Amino acid sequence: MNMILIENCDLIDGSRAVITGRRFDHIRGQLRKKTGDECKCGLLNGNIGTGLITRLDADSLTIELQLAAPPPPAAPLILVSALPRPKTLRKMLHYAGTLGVKEFHFIGTFKVEKSYWDSPFLEPDFLNQEMRLALEQCVDTVPWQIHFHRFFKPFAEDILPGLAAGRELLAFHPAPDADEIKPVHDRETVVCLGPEGGFTDYEIQLLTEQGATRVSLGPRILRSEVALSFLLGKLL
C-alpha cells in the first residue's frame, strides 16, 4: 500500500476523514504512524497528497487531508481480452490496472472455458476490492471500468465498432504476416488479446473486418500476464 485510498464515505467534512479496518491496520501496524505523522493519501476520483494524523483511537484514526496533485495520466488504451482463468484475470487486472489502463472488456471466445464465467472473482465486490488494491499500489485515484461480454459475435459486431471509432484497433495473433508492435504514443488504441490457444480463424476474421491490425509478440509463447505487461511496455 503506497497510498491510503480515501473514499467519500470516509469523509466527515471537506478535509477530514476517519479511517478504520484494513487501512487503519496498515497505518498503525506496518507504517507505525502516530498522531502528528503524515502519510500519502488520495481521494477516489480526486487528488493525491498527504494526510496528517490528528487523532488516534484504538480502532480508528482521523486525518486532515491536503490533496493538491492530480493523479498520474491514464494509459490511452482500452483492453479487450478473452476471459482468462480466474487467477490470471486477477493478475491481468492488477498488472494493466497499475500500468494505467482504465477500461477493460472481457469477452467469450471459442477457446474460453465455460466454467470461467461462474467464478466468484467476477463478482463486483471482488473486482472493486482488486481495484482499490491496484490504486493503492500504483498511487492513482481513478477507478477502472470492467465490462463482460459473454458472446463473441455480438461483441465484435455491435460493441467493438463503437469502441474502435476514432481509435487504432490491434489484435494480438501469432501469425507469420502479423506486424511488429510500435509505441502508440498518445494515439487512443483498443488492444484485443486472445485466449490460451489464440483466436480461431473465424474470430480473427471478424476482428479484421472491424479494422483490426494483426500484431505479434514474436516466436516466444508467454503466460498471459507476462505477455500483457510486456506488450504494454511496447505500446505505452
Add this chain to the structure above:
Amino acid sequence: MNMILIENCDLIDGSRAVITGRRFDHIRGQLRKKTGDECKCGLLNGNIGTGLITRLDADSLTIELQLAAPPPPAAPLILVSALPRPKTLRKMLHYAGTLGVKEFHFIGTFKVEKSYWDSPFLEPDFLNQEMRLALEQCVDTVPWQIHFHRFFKPFAEDILPGLAAGRELLAFHPAPDADEIKPVHDRETVVCLGPEGGFTDYEIQLLTEQGATRVSLGPRILRSEVALSFLLGKLL
C-alpha cells in the same frame, strides 16, 4: 509445457530419447498422445523440432527426434537486480527468462532483507527446475546463467565494470532527473534494478561512477515483476 525439453541424459542414441516422469505424464495425461503421434521437442542447448512417439510403455516413452530449427534469439540484455523476496525471485526469473534474458546477477543492497539469502529458492536444484519450466513455456533451449553477489560494493567496483564493458549500463531509479527509457534495439545492455524502496544515494552514486544512466518508469509504483516485464517491453 509448450515444448518437451530433452536433455543429453535422455538420449539413447543420436536421435532417440526415452522420456519418463513429469514430461511423460504431461505427454500422456494432458496431451493424450499415443504411438505414432508427434509433439514439439527441443534439446537443451540445441535445436527445436518434433518428436515422433515410436514406443509407449507404462511409465516411459521413446521418441524419434527431428530437430532442425534454432532456438529464438536471446535478449541482448544482462539483468542485475537486488535480490527480491523468494516468491518475487521466482516470478522475475520466469518473466525475464521467458522473454529471453540469459544472464542474471542478483545482488545485496542496503534494503535487501538478510533472510532472503537463506531461501531454499536459491538452491541450484530449484533454480534448474525453474529454468526447465521457463524454457518449456517459451519454446527455447538455451539455459540461463544466474550469479549471486552478496555484497554491493565489491560487486559494483570489481564485477560490474567487466559486465558493462562495451555495453550500455542503465540503473532504474525513480528520480526527477532520470531519463526516459528507449528501446535498446541490438545494443548490448546491462540493466540494474533496485530493491523495494530503491537504491540508496550511496548505491546509486557507485552505479553512476561506473557509467550508469539513470532511467525511470514514470510516477507509478509497480510490483517488481510488473515493472520488470513492462521495462523489458520498453527496452526490447
